[in-house]
């Protein structure tokens with residue numbers, strides 16, 4: 001008798017759960033009578049979280065969109081998400097609703113350098129953002145400012161060549177990603193603080209380590225921050241030690257350089273970005289009163305942006321080039337005819353090297369360092385005829401857009417030639433090439449990024465043959481390190497000099 005009661009009870013509970021599940025999966029209607037975009041079946045409480053549990057979030061999102069469509073409404077716990085996976089929807093959003101999606105919806109974390117105050121990338125589209133962006137464009141990242149950086153690039157590319165030549169002579173193996181990071185970190189350091197960090201006392205190595213550690217902490221905090229207050233708290237307490245360690249590493253370095261800049265301005269003759277920001281902080285008539293914390297945060301963000309993404313891209317480009325002898329040959333022909341064999345490539349050569357530019361663009365298309373663009377719909381609006389509620393997180397899967405077979409012929413093939421035939425305006429018209437994002441919050445460092453990568457790859461191709469152990473091809477598997485798309489297997493090779501200067 002007892003057994004039968006237990007069985008009935010069990011069946012009843014099971015039926016309750018089952019009906020609840022069916023209700024959530026098939027019958028639950030959105031609140032407010034909103035005409036939301038389509039939504040895949042979700043689970044109670046966690047929503048669509050189970051569909052996103054992957055080391056490669058862009059691939060998990062790709063799987064969902066290929067099954068359910070290019071504009072979707074998802075829910076992670078109680079956080080609404082709008083997933084966009086087509087160029088036409090991205091175009092509509094960035095052209096019609098750009099201001100509405102010009103914030104990232106990042107909340108602040110108390111008592112922490114990175115998250116306790118306004119960062120630049122996380123700042124809402126308001127007074128601080130507009131003021132800082134103007135300073136950046138005028139003094140660091142705009143076309144005229146870039147001309148001033150020419151000398152720095154020339155010096156650093158020479159040092160890069162000398163370092164690789166030394167390793168080639170000693171027959172030491174070289175990890176391309178690490179070497180690329182030394183190059184990008186040295187250039188950005190000179191632009192930001194007037195000098196590259198010293199290799200002798202280990203400062204440079206510490207900064208590069210800090211970049212890697214900070215990127216990994218950023219990802220954890222970013223995602224816990226994104227998914228609501230409760231998770232934010234859990235995330236912050238789980239990663240508190242890591243966050244503080246990452247903050248204090250940069251904090252010490254920046255404090256030291258701030259002091260140096262304030263006390264001995266005569267020590268560096270060229271005005272660097274730190275000088276510009278310090279002057280702005282002292283300017284009584286400035287449109288916005290920036291603080292030392294703003295300066296430190298912006299410096300960290302520029303250190304990260306200027307070091308990590310271009311270095312990752314150099315590594316992906318070299319992987320594609322090493323695996324494709326035809327691409328290498330065509331690049332060398334272009335390089336030999338434009339630059340010759342008696343001098344090192346210069347930044348001023350770049351406009352006359354269209355194939356090199358196309359190789360870099362094709363690398364950006366297939367291996368964008370930031371495969372997901374994340375913003376927030378501040379206000380309710382209509383996209384593709386559907387209603388998007390206010391405070392919905394927008395995720396544009398740039399990775400999928402740039403491999404869309406309807407827009408790109410042989411989308412998974414590395415074919416730089418496609419960028420020679422097509423005009424920039426054609427791509428802009430449909431917004432199918434968006435490795436730097438788009439609109440007001442698109443990457444302000446795109447021009448500088450192109451220079452770092454083109455000059456780095458150009459020198460590596462011009463001056464050395466790259467031999468992979470056992471004559472194997474480079475493995476192209478992806479992983480996500482920090483927030484950026486990375487090669488799962490670092491490229492390690494030996495170098496044979498082609499030319500000597």
Ligand code: HEM
Pocket residue numbers: 120121122188301302303305306307309310313368369370373374435436437438439440441442443444445446448449450453
């Ligand atoms: C190959 C190199 C690079 C790639 C692929 C890249 C990509 C991106 C992407 C996709 C975004 C987000 C854009 C969006 O939401 O629409 C971004 C933002 C940003 N990038 Fe880059 N970036 C690169 C180089 C740089 C460099 C060299 C710097 C500066 C020195 C930089 C500084 C920034 C900053 C400050 C933001 C935040 C912009 C904002 O919130 O308004 N990036 N980048």
